[in-house]
Amino acid sequence: MNAYINGYELLCDAGNTQDLMEAIYAKKSAITIDESYLEDVTAGLGKMEYDTIFDVLEDVAEVVLKESNLENFHNTLLILGSSVGGMQECEDIFYSQKSYKNIDPDRYSMNVLTDHLSAKFGFYDTRALSTACTSSANALLLAKRLIDVEAYDNILVVGADGLCYSTVLGFSALGVLSDRVCTPFDKDRNGMNVSEAVAMLLIQNVKTDNSIELKGVGASSDAYHMTNPDPEATGAISSMRAAIEDAGLTLDEIDYVNAHGTATPANDRVESLAIEKLFNHDVYVSSTKAITGHTLGAAGAVEAIVSCEVIKKSLIPPQTGLKNQENKNINIPTESVSMGVKNIVSNSFAFGGNNTSILVGVCS
Amino acid sequence: MKKVALKILSSSKIYAKTKIEDLDEKRLVPSMMLRRRLTRNSKVMLYLSDKCGFNGTKIVYGTCYSELQEAAKMANAVITNGLLSPTSFQNSVYNTAPSYYSLIHKDRDEIITVSSGMKTSLDTLKTAALQALVSKEKILCVAVECINIENIEEVNRCTDYLEAGVAIVVEISDDMTDAKEIEDHKIDGIIDSLQDLMSVVGIHDDGIDKILVEL
Numbered sequence: 001m002n003a004y005i006n007g008y009e010l011l012c013d014a015g016n017t018q019d020l021m022e023a024i025y026a027k028k029s030a031i032t033i034d035e036s037y038l039e040d041v042t043a044g045l046g047k048m049e050y051d052t053i054f055d056v057l058e059d060v061a062e063v064v065l066k067e068s069n070l071e072n073f074h075n076t077l078l079i080l081g082s083s084v085g086g087m088q089e090c091e092d093i094f095y096s097q098k099s100y101k102n103i104d105p106d107r108y109s110m111n112v113l114t115d116h117l118s119a120k121f122g123f124y125d126t127r128a129l130s131t132a133c134t135s136s137a138n139a140l141l142l143a144k145r146l147i148d149v150e151a152y153d154n155i156l157v158v159g160a161d162g163l164c165y166s167t168v169l170g171f172s173a174l175g176v177l178s179d180r181v182c183t184p185f186d187k188d189r190n191g192m193n194v195s196e197a198v199a200m201l202l203i204q205n206v207k208t209d210n211s212i213e214l215k216g217v218g219a220s221s222d223a224y225h226m227t228n229p230d231p232e233a234t235g236a237i238s239s240m241r242a243a244i245e246d247a248g249l250t251l252d253e254i255d256y257v258n259a260h261g262t263a264t265p266a267n268d269r270v271e272s273l274a275i276e277k278l279f280n281h282d283v284y285v286s287s288t289k290a291i292t293g294h295t296l297g298a299a300g301a302v303e304a305i306v307s308c309e310v311i312k313k314s315l316i317p318p319q320t321g322l323k324n325q326e327n328k329n330i331n332i333p334t335e336s337v338s339m340g341v342k343n344i345v346s347n348s349f350a351f352g353g354n355n356t357s358i359l360v361g362v363c364s
Numbered sequence: 365m366k367k368v369a370l371k372i373l374s375s376s377k378i379y380a381k382t383k384i385e386d387l388d389e390k391r392l393v394p395s396m397m398l399r400r401r402l403t404r405n406s407k408v409m410l411y412l413s414d415k416c417g418f419n420g421t422k423i424v425y426g427t428c429y430s431e432l433q434e435a436a437k438m439a440n441a442v443i444t445n446g447l448l449s450p451t452s453f454q455n456s457v458y459n460t461a462p463s464y465y466s467l468i469h470k471d472r473d474e475i476i477t478v479s480s481g482m483k484t485s486l487d488t489l490k491t492a493a494l495q496a497l498v499s500k501e502k503i504l505c506v507a508v509e510c511i512n513i514e515n516i517e518e519v520n521r522c523t524d525y526l527e528a529g530v531a532i533v534v535e536i537s538d539d540m541t542d543a544k545e546i547e548d549h550k551i552d553g554i555i556d557s558l559q560d561l562m563s564v565v566g567i568h569d570d571g572i573d574k575i576l577v578e579l
Contacts, residue, residue, distance in 0.1 A: 039446060083457065085479070091439065098443050100518040109428050110458075111481030127487045130430070130458035130479045138476055142491065145498050151366040151579035166438055170453030219474040221466040226401075227454045235472065351454055352463025354475055 003147035003203050004211040005360065008305045009063040010199035011056050012292050013046035016063075021309050023291050025336050027320040031181045031193045031293050037165075041172055042179040045163065046195025046293030053088060053162040054116050056198045061117060064156065064200050069208065076154040076202075078114055078123040079143055081136030083297030085110035085128070088162040095165070113160055123156070130297065133260075134219075135159065136199065137300025137348035137356035141217040143203045144358075155203045159301025163196040167296070174227065182263035182294075183321035184287035185272060185332055192262040195293030199301035201308075212308040213363045215249070215343070218242025222353025229270040229349065236274035239355035240345055247359045249343060252281050254359075256316050258307050258346040261287020262294050267349065272327035282331040290320035300348040300356065307344040307360045314340055365578055368493050369543035370534040372573045373502060375565040376415035378408065379528035379554060382512055387411040393468055401451060402464055403431045404510035404527065409461040410468070412531035418504045420471035422495050425462040426478040426488030426507035428557035431455055436513040461508060482522075485530065485561035493577040496536040506531035509555050524553030530561040532568065543574040 009016060014023040014030035023030055031044045050056045065073060086107045093103050106112065114126035131138050136159025143155040171177050171194055178191035203214060220242065222235035229236065244251060257279075259271055268287075275285055288306050295302050310317060316337035325332055343361035350356075378384055387407045392414055393399040402410075405427060434456040441448050454460075459477040466475060476495070480487040485507040492505035512526035520526075537543065549566025550559045564575060 094439050095443060100515055103519055105429075105519050105522065106481070109430075109481055110479040111428075115481065126480065127478065127491070128480045129477060131475065131477045132457040132459055142476070142494065145494055146579060149366065149494070149497055149579065151494070166435075166442065166448070166453075166456075169442065169448050170438070170450075170456070173448045173450045173453055175450075219476075221463070221472050221475055223466045223470045223472045226460075226463060226467070238472065350459070351457045352459045352475070353466065354459055354463065 001147055001150050001205045003144045003214040004207050005201050005214055005308055006204045006208050006211050007064050007068045007202040008200060008308060009060050010197060010302055010305050011048055011060055012197035012295060012302060013048055013195055014291055017305055024288050024317045027318055029181045029291050029320055033180065038168060038172055043177045044181050044193035046193055047163060048196050057113060057117055057160060058120055060198050060200050061121060064202055068202050070154060073121040073123045073156060075124055076156050077152045078117060078126040078156050078158065079139040080114045080128040080158045081139035081297050081300060082110050082113060082160050083130055083132050083135050084161050084164050084167060086112035088164050091164060091166055131354050132350035133296050133299055134348040134350040134354045134356040135297035137358055140300060140304055140358050141219055141356055144214045144217045147203060147205050153205050157201045157203060157301060159199045159298035161196055161295060161297040168194050176264045178263060181321060182290055184261035184263040184290055185268050185319060185325060186322050187324040187326040189263045189268065192264050193293035195295045197295035197298040197302050199298050199305055201301060201304055207363055211363050212311055212360050215361050216243040216247030216359035218246055219356045224353050227351055228266050231270060233270045233274035233277060235353055235355045236271055236349065237278050239357040240278055243345060243357040243359040251279055254283050254343050254345055255341045256284045256310060256344045258303050258344055259285055259287040260347040260349045261289050272330050276327060276329045284316045284337060285330050285332050286317050286319040288317055303346045304358060304360060307346045310344060311341045311362060314338060367576045367578050368497050369537040369540040370493055370496060370575050370577050371537040372568045373533045373535060374416040375532040375568040376412050377530040377562060377565045379525040381524065382526050384408060384527045403455050403460055404433055405431055405508045406461040406464040408508045408510060408529040409506055410465060412506055412529050413465060413504055416531050416533045418533050420469050421501045422474045422499060423462045423504045424476050424488050424492040424495055426484040427458060427509060428479055428481055428484045429509055429511055430458040431460050432511045432513055482556035484557040489561060489577055490579055492534055494579050496534055500536060502533055502535045504533055507558050507561050509557060523555035528554055528558055530558050530565055532564055537574055543576045544572050545576050
C-alpha cells in the first residue's frame, strides 16, 4: 500500500506554511538575535508567538482536520516526534521553585503532548518517539511503514518542540550556537540557531487530487561519536541511499535534497561530503534552517512540509545567507530555481549518530 | 487493527530498589574512558542486550523518563552556577542508551526510541513488531527506567524500584498458530511504563515463545 501526504500545516518562527514558504523564497530569515535569553550570550533564536505549546498543537491539528477528508481523528493513529515533550513547563517550575515538589511527572515526559491532543480529538491510539533531532523524521518513517503493511488507514504525524532554556544552554555549552542568523554551507558559518515549531502531516493510504507521495524512508547509525558525525559520512550516505532504494528510485531521479544543514561546522561539512559522494549528478541542495532555525525534534516534519510545497510550487528554494560556499562540489542555488520537481530527499541527523532520510515525490 | 506473530528468541529483566549493583560493565565496555561516560540507562541496556545474546542490527528502545540523572545534573547546575556540562547535555537525550550500544558494538543499523508515558513498553513492542515485519531481521526490543536521583521522593509516586529494565529479542513468525495473546504477568512495584514488556518476559519464562502483537 502506498503512503500519501494528504494534508499538512505548521507554525514556526516564520508563521504558518504559507508564511514560511514566502519567507524561504524571499530569503527573509525569521531568526531574531537575542541578548537576554541566556545570560552573557548573544544567540540567534527562532521564536513562535504563542501562549502555550498545547494551544499551538490544538490550532494546527484543527487546520489539518478541517482541510482533510476526515470528519474526526477517531480512526487515526497519532505519532509524535519531540525532543523535549513537557520539559518547557517543568523546567520553569524547577528553576523558579528550586524543587521537584510541584512538578507533575505526567507532564514531564513526551506523552504529555500526545495525551493533550488525544483528549481534545479522540485519536484511535497514540505513540511518541524521541530520537533528538530526528524525532519527527522517525515518526514519518514509522508512519510510512505502518501504511505499507496495511496496519492503519490514517496517521497524523506531529513534530513539536518548544524552546527550552536547558536546550539552548546545552547547545551553548557545546559551543555550536551562532550569535547571528545561521549560514548553512558557508565557509564562514559559525553555528546553529535553536528554534521551535509544531508541524503536522496527515498520511493516508488513499490518493487525492492534492497528494504528495511519501515514497521512501531510510535510517542508519553512525556508530562513531555521540555528537560529532562520522567524517567519512558513511551514516548519512547510508540513510539517503536506503530511502532512495525504499522508493524504488535511482539516484538521478532525485531533483533536490532538503538538507539537515544546521550550519554547525561539523554537520555541514559531513552532509556536503555525503551528497557529493552519493549523487552522480548536480542534484540541487539547500537548507531552510537559515529561515526557520533548527526546530530540533520538529525539524523532520517541518522540512517534510517544505519539501511537499517545493514539489507543488515547482520551485527549488535558494540558500539564504550563502556568500562563500565551502564545498563547491555540490549544487547549492543562491536564487530560486523554477523547474518540475518530482522527487526530494529530506535529511535529519541527530545526537548519537542517528540519521533519517525521507523521500517525497509526485504520485507514481 | 493488524496483528502479527512474534517469536521470542531470548529475554531478560533486572530491577533494584535503589541501584542495580552488578552490570558487568568492565567486561561489556573495556574502554575506561567510554565506560566513564555511560549513563545508568546505557549500562542497564548494555547489560540486558548482552543477557539476550543480541549481536546487533535494529534496536527499538523505550523509556518514559529517559536519562533523569543527566537531566537532574543539568537542572541543578543551572540553579547552582548557571553552567552546564556538555557531556551531561549530550547524554540527556532519549536515544542516549541505544546510541552508546551502537557506538560500542559498531552497530550501524536503525535505532528508534519510544517514549509513550506509561504505555512506553507496549508501544516499544509494537514498534519492534513493525520493524521485525518490515525487515525480517532479529530486533532488540528493550525498555529501561533509571530514576534514582537525589530528592526523587519529592515526585516519585509510580515505583518501588528506582532502576529497572527489560529486554527481548524477537523475529517475525509467518505462522500465527500457537501464538498467544500477552497475559498479565506484571511485577508489583515496577513502574507501569515497563510492565507490558515485563509481562512478555514473564510468559516467556513460562515457556511461551510466540506472541500476538497489534501493530
